[in-house]
Amino acid sequence: MFYLPNIVLVVVLALLGIGIYCILISRNLIKIVVGLQIAVKGAFLALVLAGKLASQIDVGQSIALTVIVADTIVAVVALALAVQIRRKFGTLDVHALMSLRR
Amino acid sequence: MTAGILLLTIFLPWAGALFVWLVGNDRPRLQHSLAVGFSVAGGVAGLALLALGSPDEMVVLSIGGAFGNFSFRPDGLGVFLATIATVIGSLAVIFSVDYMRHEAQLGRYYALVLFFIGSMSGLVLTGNLFLMFAFWEMTALCSYALISFYNDDPKAVAGGIKALVMTQLGGIGLLIGAILSYSYLGTVEINVLLDKAELLPSNVLGIMAFGFLIAAAAKSAQFPFQTWLPDAMEAPTPVSALIHAATMVNAGVYLLARFYPAFAGVPGWQEAVMVVGMLSALLAGLMALVATDLKRVLAYSTVSQLGYMVYAVGAGGVFASQFHLFSHAIFKALLFLGAGAVIHSAGTRDMREMGGLGKQMPFVRTVFVIGALALAGIPVLNGFWSKELVLEAGLQGGATWMFGVMLFTAGLTALYTFRCVWMVFWGEPHHPAHLHDAGPAMKTALAPLAFGTLFSWLLAGSFSHLLEKTLPYHDIHAVSLVEILEEVIFAPATWIALGVVALGVLTWVFRDSLRLWQEVFAGIGQTARQSFGFEWLNQAVVRTTIQVAEDLRNLHTGVLNWNVLAIALTLLVVVVILALGA
Numbered sequence: 001m002f003y004l005p006n007i008v009l010v011v012v013l014a015l016l017g018i019g020i021y022c023i024l025i026s027r028n029l030i031k032i033v034v035g036l037q038i039a040v041k042g043a044f045l046a047l048v049l050a051g052k053l054a055s056q057i058d059v060g061q062s063i064a065l066t067v068i069v070a071d072t073i074v075a076v077v078a079l080a081l082a083v084q085i086r087r088k089f090g091t092l093d094v095h096a097l098m099s100l101r102r
Numbered sequence: 103m104t105a106g107i108l109l110l111t112i113f114l115p116w117a118g119a120l121f122v123w124l125v126g127n128d129r130p131r132l133q134h135s136l137a138v139g140f141s142v143a144g145g146v147a148g149l150a151l152l153a154l155g156s157p158d159e160m161v162v163l164s165i166g167g168a169f170g171n172f173s174f175r176p177d178g179l180g181v182f183l184a185t186i187a188t189v190i191g192s193l194a195v196i197f198s199v200d201y202m203r204h205e206a207q208l209g210r211y212y213a214l215v216l217f218f219i220g221s222m223s224g225l226v227l228t229g230n231l232f233l234m235f236a237f238w239e240m241t242a243l244c245s246y247a248l249i250s251f252y253n254d255d256p257k258a259v260a261g262g263i264k265a266l267v268m269t270q271l272g273g274i275g276l277l278i279g280a281i282l283s284y285s286y287l288g289t290v291e292i293n294v295l296l297d298k299a300e301l302l303p304s305n306v307l308g309i310m311a312f313g314f315l316i317a318a319a320a321k322s323a324q325f326p327f328q329t330w331l332p333d334a335m336e337a338p339t340p341v342s343a344l345i346h347a348a349t350m351v352n353a354g355v356y357l358l359a360r361f362y363p364a365f366a367g368v369p370g371w372q373e374a375v376m377v378v379g380m381l382s383a384l385l386a387g388l389m390a391l392v393a394t395d396l397k398r399v400l401a402y403s404t405v406s407q408l409g410y411m412v413y414a415v416g417a418g419g420v421f422a423s424q425f426h427l428f429s430h431a432i433f434k435a436l437l438f439l440g441a442g443a444v445i446h447s448a449g450t451r452d453m454r455e456m457g458g459l460g461k462q463m464p465f466v467r468t469v470f471v472i473g474a475l476a477l478a479g480i481p482v483l484n485g486f487w488s489k490e491l492v493l494e495a496g497l498q499g500g501a502t503w504m505f506g507v508m509l510f511t512a513g514l515t516a517l518y519t520f521r522c523v524w525m526v527f528w529g530e531p532h533h534p535a536h537l538h539d540a541g542p543a544m545k546t547a548l549a550p551l552a553f554g555t556l557f558s559w560l561l562a563g564s565f566s567h568l569l570e571k572t573l574p575y576h577d578i579h580a581v582s583l584v585e586i587l588e589e590v591i592f593a594p595a596t597w598i599a600l601g602v603v604a605l606g607v608l609t610w611v612f613r614d615s616l617r618l619w620q621e622v623f624a625g626i627g628q629t630a631r632q633s634f635g636f637e638w639l640n641q642a643v644v645r646t647t648i649q650v651a652e653d654l655r656n657l658h659t660g661v662l663n664w665n666v667l668a669i670a671l672t673l674l675v676v677v678v679i680l681a682l683g684a
Contacts, residue, residue, distance in 0.1 A: 023662075023663070023666045024663055024666050024667055024670065025663070027663075032662065094661070094662045095661065098660040
């Protein structure tokens with residue numbers, strides 16, 4: 001039961017759940033980015049765990065590293081967009097930004 | 103050596119595209135010179151490659167082995183199509199120097215044309231199905247962007263989108279074939295696929311065969327996708343000559359010929375290919391007879407002639423189809439460029455507003471007539487020999503009634519060709535102003551094509567040797583030129599066909615005495631003008647798509663949280679399916 005991979009798996013699921021729940025309920029763009037970050041942290045952990053379980057630790061860790069880089073870029077761009085949106089529209093509420101709908 | 107030249111035919115035009123684009127539109131003279139320089143260099147590389155074709159030489163660019171390596175193979179089929187693409191490409195670019203002289207945005211024009219030439223070489227030379235798919239889509243992209251080159255004209259934009267959508271449909275067929283090959287054989291190497299085709303389950307091979315047929319039909323504007331090619335005529339005329347007559351539309355025929363050994367055994371495939379070719383040839387021939395736009399007549403005739411090639415592949419005549427492709431590329435490029443010279447100086451594409459242009463444009467008239475005689479299948483031009491070979495292959499490998507239809511279409515071809523030549527160059531002049539003959543750059547491009555139309559059939563023998571030597575799976579027997587000529591001259595099919603062609607010509611000459619018959623066939627002409635209902639079908643599909651999109655619009659809430667919920671739920675469903683499956 002308290003076997004290490006199981007514990008890691010629980011943590012992975014918890015991080016993913018918290019992250020997705022956060023994106024699901026928040027209307028503030030910054031909070032959505034934070035939720036996304038939490039979910040992606042779960043994904044890192046899952047990759048490392050998968051590498052360990054498949055006894056290909058190097059592959060799992062290197063993919064996790066790659067995702068860290070990509071994820072950082074996502075966060076930076078998203079926050080930069082959030083700043084610009086705040087300046088242009090004066091709000092960070094995603095519901096106020098709907099312009100696709102007629 | 104071979105490897106370097108092979109890569110040059112792809113990368114020289116691409117480098118040219120980059121430079122022309124970087125030069126910028128402020129210096130049009132430099133752009134013209136750069137484009138001509140790079141395309142001619144590519145043409146020289148293509149001609150050199152023709153001498154070096156061999157089955158064993160391979161260029162392999164390693165990409166880490168995930169989907170095999172990027173391989174290129176200079177075998178007969180690929181080499182000679184790459185030569186056509188680069189040589190006719192360079193002639194079309196030379197022609198453009200006069201044709202596009204005072205146009206804006208030359209950078210975009212030349213960059214796309216050169217990018218197309220390189221992609222076309224890559225498409226025919228590659229030995230990797232995924233890479234082939236990538237090049238296939240690159241040529242489709244260039245075709246779309248060049249059809250819509252005059253992007254302030256709604257008709258040009260609509261024609262471009264139509265071409266893009268239809269060729270994309272075909273691309274899906276090719277992609278499915280590539281994925282199936284990868285999942286069942288673990289490779290996308292074309293030669294491995296040809297080698298091990300019989301190891302595939304028969305239903306998988308069937309899906310691949312018909313998927314490739316759809317891909318080929320969409321790319322070559324064959325039945326039932328033939329409607330995009332006439333609308334593609336909004337492109338600048340050198341583009342029509344290069345992409346929509348000489349090279350890209352041949353990619354479909356090339357695909358069928360390349361994979362013929364693998365699919366010939368699939369039940370019903372050969373018949374389906376022949377029927378597609380026959381229907382395209384017949385319907386497009388009828389539409390060419392009633393069209394009044396000079397470029398649309400040529401477009402319909404391209405569809406019709408491509409139908410002949412597809413028909414020949416279906417009948418097992420791979421050599422006949424490729425030889426007709428070779429002849430057609432030369433004479434149709436000549437016809438299109440000649441038409442471009444006419445349109446450039448007359449300022450209209452409507453043949454009813456032309457007439458009597460022969461006296462004012464003697465050079466263009468001469469070369470256009472040479473091309474037209476080849477199209478009609480009059481001896482001893484290149485179109486005659488190759489069309490007879492196609493008909494003979496059809497008689498040997500297919501049903502007699504199909505052969506009859508193709509014969510009838512040969513007569514039809516002669517009829518509409520003479521009608522077109524007459525309406526443009528002879529008859530009553532409808533154009534008041536004095537027109538200038540083709541400019542020097544136009545003449546430079548037209549003269550080699552006219553020469554090729556007169557003499558390219560002399561290469562038939564060496565061409566068949568090249569194909570036999572380099573295509574291990576196609577079972578092509580090399581025949582010398584003399585044997586081919588004897589075969590054609592002594593075959594009864596030839597004389598029947600010549601009789602039908604003569605009948606077609608006579609129908610045009612005595613058209614006034616045949617008024618009565620014209621009224622009998624007026625109904626067919628009327629349906630042909632409406633493209634036999636296919637245009638209506640296209641419109642219906644577009645309308646339905648738009649309506650469905652309108653109806654589904656409410657799902658597009660724009661609320662981020664809903665989108666995330668949908669993603670999370672889908673993820674859950676996938677996890678459940680995986681858990682149950684395992």
